[in-house]
Amino acid sequence: MPPRIHEQSVRVRYEETDRMGVVYYSNYFVYFEVGRTELMRSLGVAYRSLEDEGIHLPVSEASCRYLGSLHYDDLALVETWISGLGKARITFDYRISRLEGDRRAKVAEGSTTLACLSAEGRPRRFPETVRSLLREAMGQLGG
Amino acid sequence: MPPRIHEQSVRVRYEETDRMGVVYYSNYFVYFEVGRTELMRSLGVAYRSLEDEGIHLPVSEASCRYLGSLHYDDLALVETWISGLGKARITFDYRISRLEGDRRAKVAEGSTTLACLSAEGRPRRFPETVRSLLREAMGQLGG
Amino acid sequence: MPPRIHEQSVRVRYEETDRMGVVYYSNYFVYFEVGRTELMRSLGVAYRSLEDEGIHLPVSEASCRYLGSLHYDDLALVETWISGLGKARITFDYRISRLEGDRRAKVAEGSTTLACLSAEGRPRRFPETVRSLLREAMGQLGG
Amino acid sequence: MPPRIHEQSVRVRYEETDRMGVVYYSNYFVYFEVGRTELMRSLGVAYRSLEDEGIHLPVSEASCRYLGSLHYDDLALVETWISGLGKARITFDYRISRLEGDRRAKVAEGSTTLACLSAEGRPRRFPETVRSLLREAMGQLGG
Numbered sequence: 001m002p003p004r005i006h007e008q009s010v011r012v013r014y015e016e017t018d019r020m021g022v023v024y025y026s027n028y029f030v031y032f033e034v035g036r037t038e039l040m041r042s043l044g045v046a047y048r049s050l051e052d053e054g055i056h057l058p059v060s061e062a063s064c065r066y067l068g069s070l071h072y073d074d075l076a077l078v079e080t081w082i083s084g085l086g087k088a089r090i091t092f093d094y095r096i097s098r099l100e101g102d103r104r105a106k107v108a109e110g111s112t113t114l115a116c117l118s119a120e121g122r123p124r125r126f127p128e129t130v131r132s133l134l135r136e137a138m139g140q141l142g143g
Numbered sequence: 144m145p146p147r148i149h150e151q152s153v154r155v156r157y158e159e160t161d162r163m164g165v166v167y168y169s170n171y172f173v174y175f176e177v178g179r180t181e182l183m184r185s186l187g188v189a190y191r192s193l194e195d196e197g198i199h200l201p202v203s204e205a206s207c208r209y210l211g212s213l214h215y216d217d218l219a220l221v222e223t224w225i226s227g228l229g230k231a232r233i234t235f236d237y238r239i240s241r242l243e244g245d246r247r248a249k250v251a252e253g254s255t256t257l258a259c260l261s262a263e264g265r266p267r268r269f270p271e272t273v274r275s276l277l278r279e280a281m282g283q284l285g286g
Numbered sequence: 287m288p289p290r291i292h293e294q295s296v297r298v299r300y301e302e303t304d305r306m307g308v309v310y311y312s313n314y315f316v317y318f319e320v321g322r323t324e325l326m327r328s329l330g331v332a333y334r335s336l337e338d339e340g341i342h343l344p345v346s347e348a349s350c351r352y353l354g355s356l357h358y359d360d361l362a363l364v365e366t367w368i369s370g371l372g373k374a375r376i377t378f379d380y381r382i383s384r385l386e387g388d389r390r391a392k393v394a395e396g397s398t399t400l401a402c403l404s405a406e407g408r409p410r411r412f413p414e415t416v417r418s419l420l421r422e423a424m425g426q427l428g429g
Numbered sequence: 430m431p432p433r434i435h436e437q438s439v440r441v442r443y444e445e446t447d448r449m450g451v452v453y454y455s456n457y458f459v460y461f462e463v464g465r466t467e468l469m470r471s472l473g474v475a476y477r478s479l480e481d482e483g484i485h486l487p488v489s490e491a492s493c494r495y496l497g498s499l500h501y502d503d504l505a506l507v508e509t510w511i512s513g514l515g516k517a518r519i520t521f522d523y524r525i526s527r528l529e530g531d532r533r534a535k536v537a538e539g540s541t542t543l544a545c546l547s548a549e550g551r552p553r554r555f556p557e558t559v560r561s562l563l564r565e566a567m568g569q570l571g572g
Contacts, residue, residue, distance in 0.1 A: 014323070014333075015167050015316045019160040019215050025488040025541075026158060026458035030301045033455075037300070037359070047300075048359040059454040063492035072162055073323070073334040112454075157466070157476075158459045168345040168398075169315035173444045176312075180443070180502070190443075191502040202311040206349035216466070216477040255311075301455060303448040305501055310444050358448050 001139040003081040006039035009099065012074045022069035028096060028108050029062055035080035036092045036112070043133045050130070054119035060089070064110035068098065075099040076107070082138040088116040088123040090134060144282040146224040149182035152242065155217045165212035171239060171251050172205055178223035179235045179255070186276045193273070197262035203232070204256040211241065211250035218242040219250070225281040231259040231266040233277060287425040289367040292325035295385065298360045308355035314382060314394050315348055321366035322378045322398070329419045336416070340405035346375070347399040354384065354393035361385040362393070368424040374402040374409040376420060430568040432510040435468035438528065441503045451498035457525060457537050458491055464509035465521045465541070472562045479559070483548035489518070490542040497527065497536035504528040505536070511567040517545040517552040519563060 010031050018024040040047050050057065070076055077097045084091030091113045097104035118124045126134065153174055161167040183190050193200065213219055220240045227234035234256045240247035261267045269277065296317055304310040326333050336343065356362055363383045370377035377399045383390035404410045412420065439460055447453040469476050479486065499505055506526045513520035520542045526533035547553045555563065 011320075013316060014161055014319055015169060017162040018157055019162065019164040020485060020487065021162040022487075024158050025491055026455040026462075029455035029458065030299060033300055034297075046359065051358075056449060058449065058451075058498070059495055061492070061494050062454055063490075065490050066488055069487070072337075073332065154463075156459060157462055163342060163344065165344075168348055169312040169319075172312035172315065173442060176443055177440075189502065194501075199306060201306065201308075201355070202352055204349075204351050205311055206347070208347050209345055212344070215480075216475065300447055301453050304443055305446040305448065305450040307448040312444060 003083065003139040004039075004137045005079050005081045006035065006042055008035055008038045008078045008080070010034055010076045010078055012070050012072055012076060014072055017072050022071055025064070025066065028064050028066070028110065029112075031076065031078050031096060032062075032064075032080075032092070032094050032110060032112055035078035035094055039080040039082075039092070039137070043137050045130050045133055053127075055124070055127070056117045056119065056121075057090070057114040058117065059112050060115045061113040062110070063112075064108055066108050068105060068107035070096075070098055070107055077104060082134060083111065084113070085131070085134055085138055087125050090114050090116065090126075146226065146282040147182075147280045148222050148224045149178065149185055151178055151181045151221045151223070153177055153219045153221055155213050155215055155219060157215055160215050165214055168207070168209065171207050171209070171253065172255070174219065174221050174239060175205075175207075175223075175235070175237050175253060175255055178221035178237055182223045182225075182235070182280070186280050188273050188276055196270075198267070198270075199260045199262065199264075200233070200257040201260065202255050203258045205253070206255075207251055207253035209251050211248060213239075213241055213250055220247060225277060226254070227256070228274070228277055228281055230268050233257050233259065233269075289369065289425040290325075290423045291365050291367045292321065292328055294321055294324045294364045294366070296320055296362045296364055298356050298358055298362060300358055303358050308357055311350070311352065314350050314352070314396065315398070317362065317364050317382060318348075318350075318366070318378070318380050318396060318398055321364035321380055325366040325368075325378070325423070329423050331416050331419055339413075341410070341413075342403045342405065342407075343376070343400040344403060345398050346401045348396070349398075350394055350396035352394050354391060356382075356384055356393055363390060368420060369397065370399070371417070371420055371424055373411050376400050376402065376412075432512065432568040433468075433566045434508050434510045435464065435471055437464055437467045437507045437509070439463055439505045439507055441499050441501055441505060443501050446501050451500055454493070454495065457493050457495070457539065458541070460505065460507050460525060461491075461493075461509075461521070461523050461539060461541055464507035464523055468509045468511075468521070468566070472566050474559050474562055482556075484553070484556075485546045485548065485550075486519070486543040487546060488541050489544045491539070492541075493537055493539035495537050497534060499525075499527055499536055506533060511563060512540065513542070514560070514563055514567055516554050519543050519545065519555075
């Protein structure tokens with residue numbers, strides 16, 4: 001089964017552009033954050049709730065390839081899916097496109113790996129209910 | 144006695160510009176933060192140490208007038224001084240200039256008022272030693 | 287007639303918080319930008335189109351009073367309206383609230399004044415059609 | 430010959446932290462920008478001057494591995510060197526450490542590849558004088 005792809009649109013803010021007239025490269029990683037936050041919310045696993053339970057997911061690796069550009073006021077589509085799930089780590093992949101009517105022009109693709117840590121900063125397993133939902137979204141059988 | 148004016152230079156980052164080619168307006172408030180952090184450090188009152196002692200200084204008011212602009216790679220000078228000190232609040236004033244050799248072209252001036260709060264978020268007095276240093280920097284007699 | 291108040295919701299991003307756990311003070315000015323962009327879009331005066339016509343609206347004054355705080359993942363409501371309109375300047379006022387079900391808890395209010403400049407950076411009048419729409423939104427008779 | 434490693438210190442700003450209390454992951458890419466800007470300045474190839482000559486260097490790939498964390502007010506060391514140079518692209522590698530007196534604790538390492546584009550956005554060669562300086566810094570014979 002293919003992974004579940006979550007779609008989230010983001011409007012480019014003036015603040016996110018730079019003097020080249022396009023979105024500054026580090027801001028794509030902020031869009032990635034919006035993408036994974038909303039994917040998890042759609043699964044019923046609000047990231048905020050995880051933190052309230054003492055689970056932190058700091059990023060351990062991040063990468064992006066830039067294939068085009070986004071301008072001020074563009075409507076961007078952030079597609080996010082889970083591409084890897086370990087005992088104490090999870091990898092999200094992303095594709096960002098510029099929406100132009102019905103067309104989508106791909107402008108970037110990337111990946112982030114997050115570690116699952118306890119409040120004390122030690123690696124820990126995902127809670128079983130969470131892990132089950134994440135596996136299902138990844139396209140594997142849940143549980 | 145006039146207040147002590149602290150001078151701190153800041154190099155404009157590409158990330159801080161916008162598609163108009165100049166520093167985006169909200170980033171001046173980040174420069175203000177750099178200014179007051181370094182003023183306090185110069186007084187021997189590191190803001191970080193205050194937080195470690197359970198004292199938080201959230202901003203309650205902020206304002207800026209923009210008189211010019213800053214471009215990528217400009218060297219800006221942030222001048223900061225204490226313009227007001229209450230029991231549980233402090234006001235910093237700022238002047239930002241673009242450095243061009245020996246000349247300074249003023250590009251912005253502003254002000255921020257910070258509340259002094261306990262770790263629980265309740266207004267509290269500054270510790271006496273801190274208050275004394277702040278008063279002295281403000282140009283009043285210490286103590 | 288009262289001014290037209292535009293409402294825009296914004297989801298707080300992790301990136302926008304600071305180590306105090308709340309939205310960093312300069313980011314409220316980014317929310318203000320989102321508010322005025324969307325107010326103008328709702329009037330049929332896309333800010334992006336203005337720039338394409340060689341009209342720039344740099345901020346000349348900005349201020350904010352902070353009355354509460356926003357946390358990660360909060361849904362904030364940005365209310366924006368035009369409070370002043372001159373020959374070559376416009377003032378937007380803002381109110382930001384935290385949405386909690388049906389309730390709105392006000393967390394900030396502010397104001398920004400923007401200059402109307404030509405592509406060469408000189409003050410210029412708003413085009414008459416634009417001015418008419420802005421006046422109407424401000425609650426005055428258009429034209 | 431090994432590449433020339435440029436060292437640049439950066440003080441962590443409050444704005445750059447997030448509610449986990451550490452520097453938000455996308456901001457490392459801003460530190461990378463500071464690193465490559467200052468490396469190029471030290472070579473006599475100010476990035477700003479390149480743009481003035483119609484040469485743009487947008488990022489085409491970026492990656493970072495996070496090995497530790499940076500807190501508010503930490504002094505970070507950004508080490509930058511050129512690890513690859515093609516006809517119309519250049520790769521910078523980075524290592525970021527937290528400075529603790531004489532010790533350096535590595536917190537991140539990363540890489541960015543930039544395309545060399547004309548003002549019209551087409552790939553172009555670096556000017557020969559620039560290319561020569563970059564090759565030399567990379568540890569190859571200049572020219």
